[in-house]
Amino acid sequence: xxxxxxxxxxxxxxxxxxxxxxxxxxxxxxxxxxxxxxxxxxxxxxxxxxxxxxxxxxxxxxxxxxxxxxxxxxxxxxxxxxxxxxxxxxxxxxxxxxxxxxxxxxxxxxxxxxxxxxxxxxxxxxxxxxxxxxxxxxxxxxxxxxxxxxxxxxxxxxxxxxxxxxxxxxxxxxxxxxxxxxxxxxxxxxxxxxxxxxxxxxxxxxxxxxxxxxxxxxxxxxxxxxxxxxxxxxxxxxxxxxxxxxxxxxxxxxxxxxxxxxxxxxxxxxxxxxxxxxxxxxxxxxxxxxxxxxxxxxxxxxxxxxxxxxxxxxxxxxxxxxxxxxxxxxxxxxxxxxxxxxxxxxxxxxxxxxxxxxxxxxxxxxxxxxxxxxxxxxxxxxxxxxxxxxxxxxxxxxxxxxxxxxxxxxxxxxxxxxxxxxxxxxxxxxxxxxxxxxxxxxxxxxxxxxxxxxxxxxxxxxxxxxxxxxxxxxxxxxxxxxxxxxxxxxxxxxxxxxxxxxxxxxxxxxxxxxxxxxxxxxxxxxxxxxxxxxxxxxxxxxxxxxxxxxxxxxxx
Numbered sequence: 001x002x003x004x005x006x007x008x009x010x011x012x013x014x015x016x017x018x019x020x021x022x023x024x025x026x027x028x029x030x031x032x033x034x035x036x037x038x039x040x041x042x043x044x045x046x047x048x049x050x051x052x053x054x055x056x057x058x059x060x061x062x063x064x065x066x067x068x069x070x071x072x073x074x075x076x077x078x079x080x081x082x083x084x085x086x087x088x089x090x091x092x093x094x095x096x097x098x099x100x101x102x103x104x105x106x107x108x109x110x111x112x113x114x115x116x117x118x119x120x121x122x123x124x125x126x127x128x129x130x131x132x133x134x135x136x137x138x139x140x141x142x143x144x145x146x147x148x149x150x151x152x153x154x155x156x157x158x159x160x161x162x163x164x165x166x167x168x169x170x171x172x173x174x175x176x177x178x179x180x181x182x183x184x185x186x187x188x189x190x191x192x193x194x195x196x197x198x199x200x201x202x203x204x205x206x207x208x209x210x211x212x213x214x215x216x217x218x219x220x221x222x223x224x225x226x227x228x229x230x231x232x233x234x235x236x237x238x239x240x241x242x243x244x245x246x247x248x249x250x251x252x253x254x255x256x257x258x259x260x261x262x263x264x265x266x267x268x269x270x271x272x273x274x275x276x277x278x279x280x281x282x283x284x285x286x287x288x289x290x291x292x293x294x295x296x297x298x299x300x301x302x303x304x305x306x307x308x309x310x311x312x313x314x315x316x317x318x319x320x321x322x323x324x325x326x327x328x329x330x331x332x333x334x335x336x337x338x339x340x341x342x343x344x345x346x347x348x349x350x351x352x353x354x355x356x357x358x359x360x361x362x363x364x365x366x367x368x369x370x371x372x373x374x375x376x377x378x379x380x381x382x383x384x385x386x387x388x389x390x391x392x393x394x395x396x397x398x399x400x401x402x403x404x405x406x407x408x409x410x411x412x413x414x415x416x417x418x419x420x421x422x423x424x425x426x427x428x429x430x431x432x433x434x435x436x437x438x439x440x441x442x443x444x445x446x447x448x449x450x451x452x453x454x455x456x457x458x459x460x461x462x463x464x465x466x467x468x469x470x471x472x473x474x475x476x477x478x479x480x481x482x483x484x485x486x487x488x489x490x491x492x493x494x495x496x497x498x499x500x501x502x503x504x505x506x507x508x509x510x511x512x513x514x515x516x517x518x519x520x521x522x523x524x525x526x527x528x529x530x531x532x533x534x535x536x537x538x539x540x541x542x543x544x545x546x547x548x549x550x551x552x553x554x555x556x
Contacts, residue, residue, distance in 0.1 A: 001026045001054055004104040005038065008111035028052040028108065030090055031065075038110055042091030049090050052097075054106045058084050060097055089113065153180045184246035200245075213239045222554040229549065231271070233263055257282065257532035260542035283540050284530035290522050292486045295319050303481045307488055315517040320478040322461050325508035325518070336370040345502040355495025357485060363387065373457055375448050378410070384452065392452065393473050396445040404437035404444075405429070414440055446472055453477070486519050490545040 003023035010016055023037045030038045033047040040049065050070045053061040060082045064070040069078050071089040082088075088095040092113055100107040128134040152175070160167040160177040170177025186194050193199045200208045224234045242254050263270075265281035278288040293305035295318055308315065333340040348366045352359040361367070363386045373383040375396065382399070385391045403409045408421035417433040418440055429437065451457075453464050453475040467474035503509060505520040530537035 001106065002104050003028055003037070004100055004107035006098075006107070006109045008109060010112065026053055028106070030088070030095065032091075038093075038095060038108070040091050040093050042093065045091040045093075050088070052082075052088070052095075052108070055081070058099075060086070060106070062086075062088060092118075152176060157181050184251075185248045187245055187247075187252040188249055189252070190245060207238075208240045208245075210239050213243075222551040224549055225551040225554055231263065255541055255543040257541045260546070264542075280542070282531035282533075283542075284526065284534050284537070286531075287522065290487065290519075291489070292517070292519055293483045293488050294517075295481050295483055297481070305483050310519075310521050316515045317482075317517050319482045319514060320463055320480045321482070321514050322463070323514040325511040325514075325516075327512075329509045334370070337372060338369070341370070345506075345508065349502075351494045354493075355498075356491065356493045358494065360482075360484070367461075371457075371460065373452070375452060375457075384457075387477075389453075389473075389475050389477060393445070393449055396448050397442065400441035400444045400448075401438060404441035405434070411444075414444075449473060449475065491547065492545065 001024065003025070005021040005023055005028075007019040007021070008016060009019060025037075028038065029036045029048065029051055030040065030045075031047050031049040032040050032042070032045045036048065046066045048065050050062065050064050050066075053063070055061055061079070062070065062072055062077065062082050063079050064077065069076040071077075072080055072082060073086050082097055084097050084099050086097045088097075094111050094113050096109045096111070098107045098109050132138075156166070156170065156176065157178050157180050160170055167178060170179065173179065190200075197204070200212050202209065202212065224231075226235050242259065243252050244254075245252055261281045264277070265279055265286070267275055267277055267279055269279075280287050289309055289311045291307050291309045292315070294308045294315065296304055296306045298304040328334055328343050329345075331342075333342040335341075348361055349358050351357070363371075368383075368386070373386060374380055375384055376382065376399075384395055404414075404418045406422065407418060409418050411419065415433075415436050417429055417437050453459065453466070458464050458475075458477060462480070463478035465476050465478075467476065497505075505524055506518045508518055511518060526537075528538050529540040532539050532541045
């Protein structure tokens with residue numbers, strides 16, 4: 001196959017000259033590489049950009065070798081059939097398929113595209129970049145928007161107010177007709193004032209002043225004591241800053257995170273050296289470690305728990321009680337008078353009504369079935385009272401005095417008058433025998449008391465001591481004081497976590513001592529809870545755990 005290639009060379013003053021080449025082969029290659037039949041000196045052309053193949057009868061196959069395609073007769077093509085007269089554009093060159101001269105099977109003419117032609121085409125194909133280029137001026141758009149707003153937001157609502165048919169027709173269309181002036185639904189607590197705007201707003205288009213709120217809420221406690229919280233953000237804040245009506249039942253009381261973080265995220269910078277609180281902004285990533293109320297006692301012996309950060313380790317609970325959780329929760333169970341018992345947390349720890357806190361442990365209900373307070377094998381059903389040293393001593397004195405005077409008590413250490421069974425008709429004991437029996441009874445009661453407190457009963461669970469100077473008794477049991485509420489500044493409800501296993505928060509099965517603090521740290525809660533805007537965990541705001549610091553005695 002013999003190709004005729006004619007190059008058009010433009011010179012100054014509009015003169016033109018030609019250069020002719022001959023190419024042999026069925027396919028004519030086009031590109032920027034040196035081995036291409038038609039060399040294109042333009043970076044916009046690929047090294048091997050396209051090919052032209054003769055099909056016969058004056059037809060050609062034009063095929064692009066690049067993903068962007070090739071422009072054929074003004075259109076981008078990947079693979080197309082062309083005829084004589086068709087034009088191929090690559091970079092700055094135009095290749096025209098022409099009728100071949102004598103002795104040639106195919107011919108093309110190669111010429112540079114005029115720069116003015118390129119600029120005109122780019123301008124015609126360019127997309128508008130501004131409103132003016134798109135035929136929409138700013139002023140025209142502004143007037144159209146203004147007129148549209150006046151029609152939709154003013155004219156139609158006014159007409160709908162006086163024309164019932166239009167009012168009914170636009171009732172279900174949001175932001176059309178009278179709906180455009182609808183401020184939103186009032187909270188249910190304010191529904192009685194729905195028809196009286198002046199009850200809260202006073203004059204039309206005015207904000208709600210605090211004086212209007214106090215008319216009904218005069219007995220509402222002040223939200224913050226100005227002496228304890230001398231902050232202008234609180235003292236000068238309007239009621240409506242937080243309580244915004246016309247938002248249905250969800251808007252009147254705020255519970256979003258910003259309600260608290262507005263002040264607390266930079267508290268130490270705003271009031272330096274005036275607060276012990278740390279900066280708080282987001283529970284997931286900007287919240288200090290929890291602080292708990294550790295049991296402690298004042299110098300006068302009163303219970304005075306100390307608020308302590310859980311960052312301070314180790315934390316020891318001095319409750320005055322000996323109780324190893326691991327012993328009671330072991331898999332093989334615990335031995336009781338009724339046999340082996342497999343205990344679980346719920347056997348002793350039950351949420352109080354409402355589910356916020358755990359109800360106190362009661363000895364008679366939770367402990368006595370295993371830890372019996374019986375004191376004499378001869379009376380297995382009789383037990384001493386719990387938690388009262390004086391009552392234990394009194395009960396034992398009375399019991400053994402009665403036994404001694406009645407007789408028939410089988411004890412080799414007892415005098416005869418105590419061991420001897422009385423029969424009806426026998427003479428009563430003599431005064432000397434009564435004194436001997438009561439002396440033994442007092443000694444026996446003291447001995448039994450010492451045994452109970454020193455070892456097998458009280459000392460198992462309690463710290464027990466004895467006053468050496470006491471003539472008789474003198475036993476003292478350390479008081480048991482457990483913090484009823486560990487988190488003083490927050491609220492927590494077990495009812496919201498009933499689906500969780502106790503061990504997920506309290507690792508009791510591994511605790512060998514009652515001194516172990518089994519209260520979870522913040523990392524435990526962060527396994528499920530995060531800040532308000534978290535997308536993976538449970539979004540939790542400040543109000544979920546904390547209440548606003550209301551005054552207990554000041555009114556608004």
